[in-house]
Amino acid sequence: MIRRSSEKNVVTKPAPFDGVGEITVRDLLNGPDKMEHKGRVFAHTTVHPGAAFGLHTHKGDAETYYILSGHGEYNDNGTIIDVQPGDVYHCAEGECHSIRAIDEPIEMIALILYTD
Secondary structure, three states, X not given: OOOOHXXXXXXXXXXXXXXXXXXXXXXXXXXXHHHOOOEEEXXXXXXXXXXXXXXXXXXXXXXXEEEEEOOEEEEEOOEEXXXXXXXXXXXXXXXXXXXXXXXXXXEEEEEEEEOO
């Protein structure tokens, strides 16, 4: 399969999980059918300055972020960590996390795979 840049679904929407501000999501693969039903998200996501995902717990799946650029804060089960380009953050099933961009956008790759 080849996916051209022009074929990506790009949406700017409110930050999820009762978050604040807006994010932009560029679907690299569009949903579970494109991921052989092993995951539900593979996306290039921008967390805009001042925006944050609300703290949420993963059930039935796990999520990994790869930070491309930007700085902010990552909440890892209540521990706040500074976000740096090149960092990888993983939230296993049953754990909780959130991410917040402070003064600049955070560009990241987000991957959610099913654990069942």
